[in-house]
Amino acid sequence: MTTDTIHDPDPDAPAQYAFTHLRHIGLAVPDHDKQVEFYTQNWGLSEVGTDGDVTYLAAAGSPERYAVRVRRSADKRLDLIAFGAADNQAVDDLAARLGRSGVDLIGEPGTLQTPGGGYGFRFFDVDGRTIEVSADVAVREHRKIEAGESIPVKLSHVVINTPDPETTVAFYERHFGFRVSDILMHPRMGRMMWFLRTNAMHHSLAIARGPHVALHHASFELRGIDEYLRGTGRLLRSGTEKIWGPGRHMAGNNTFSYFLDPNGNTMEYTTELEVLDEDTWHPHLLDFTRPEVADQWGTANAMNEFVASRSFNDPDKGLFVAPPV
Structure with a gap:
């Protein structure tokens, strides 16, 4: 192990974190039903909503509306990674800054149509992944995980x-x-x-x-x-x-x-x-x-x-x- 100079931070990086925390991931898979069965019956997540083709799975100890979103698709892909922002103004400021920097925005900030609502937008990162950032998402009723409970927090x-x-x-x-x-x-x-x-x-x-x-x-x-x-x-x-x-x-x-x-x-x-x-x-x-x-x-x-x-x-x-x- 060494702590020699191993990394010089980008001088143009924001002085503060743009994201508050990780919210959820979205997965697209050919076998939607088997995927949902695995996450609910084996992994320890709970189904909190579905339309048959998109299913939302929550962790019992988290206030996030869901931790994983599973979408039925012919192609396997990572649909998105979602992060939180401090408030709606932070969302707007980030979208404006990304736009000025030439980052490819998928849409302008607005009301989200996914469970929990909120205010946010999506963009492509440098590799082409879809990233979502949002604020003001309604929290989910959650609970303290008890001793011996082997399910995700x-x-x-x-x-x-x-x-x-x-x-x-x-x-x-x-x-x-x-x-x-x-x-x-x-x-x-x-x-x-x-x-x-x-x-x-x-x-x-x-x-x-x-x-x-x-x-x-x-x-x-x-x-x-x-x-x-x-x-x-x-x-x-x-x-x-x-x-x-x-x-x-x-x-x-x-x-x-x-x-x-x-x-x-x-x-x-x-x-x-x-x-x-x-x-x-x-x-x-x-x-x-x-x-x-x-x-x-x-x-x-x-x-x-x-x-x-x-x-x-x-x-x-x-x-x-x-x-x-």
């Missing part, structure tokens, strides 16, 4: 693949004020993953070097270690394909168990993601060929070509094409 973070991560990281820094918390590197392949934060949590977004643009994984936070292990065990008993884990990463100091959903997306159970003292934190450059960087506990299966290939996912078929909903 909330959506923790999202990791995305791109063949040009340096450009993608610079895009998110410049336009939204994301800050780098840590970087994973390989002695021969160079820097491989950047962990980005938009609040004091170690990362809400991470950007990985991959062969094509795709979802790497989405991660869900559980109540604690016991609940995380119970959830991991439940999925193993159900026959869900495990990719990697259980273990504990060094970057973020969080636990991990990765599984494949029915349409081939990697999903993670985690807990105890690090909350940073931002006044004193300095990014680390971590060599993930060291076993303790990938897994401090030494309990997970080795990070190998099998694990890496599942994390590459299929090439995203929805780049620079806005989802219909």
Whole structure:
């Protein structure tokens, strides 16, 4: 581990975070019904609305109206990643700034027609993903997850693949004020993953070097270690394909168990993601060929070509094409 000068923030980046937090992700999949069954019967989310082709799934411990949106589609894609903004004025200011910078807006800010309503807009990021930002979304009645309940509290973070991560990281820094918390590197392949934060949590977004643009994984936070292990065990008993884990990463100091959903997306159970003292934190450059960087506990299966290939996912078929909903 080193804290040498490893990253120079973009001087044009906003002084403050443009996003308050991660809201939800949208997935388009060929087998909608099996996907919904997996997330409700195995993963621990609850269905809170559907029209038959789009289903909204919530985490019991989160005030967000939903954590995952599943849309029936012939093509598999990441429909969108949604973030929150402080208020309607922040939404308007961001849209104006992105427009001046030449970012491709899908639409102007307005009232959202999705559950919870709110005020927001969508745009394409530098790789062609659809990103949504919103404020004033109605909160959902939620509850404290009890001891022993092995269901997600909330959506923790999202990791995305791109063949040009340096450009993608610079895009998110410049336009939204994301800050780098840590970087994973390989002695021969160079820097491989950047962990980005938009609040004091170690990362809400991470950007990985991959062969094509795709979802790497989405991660869900559980109540604690016991609940995380119970959830991991439940999925193993159900026959869900495990990719990697259980273990504990060094970057973020969080636990991990990765599984494949029915349409081939990697999903993670985690807990105890690090909350940073931002006044004193300095990014680390971590060599993930060291076993303790990938897994401090030494309990997970080795990070190998099998694990890496599942994390590459299929090439995203929805780049620079806005989802219909």
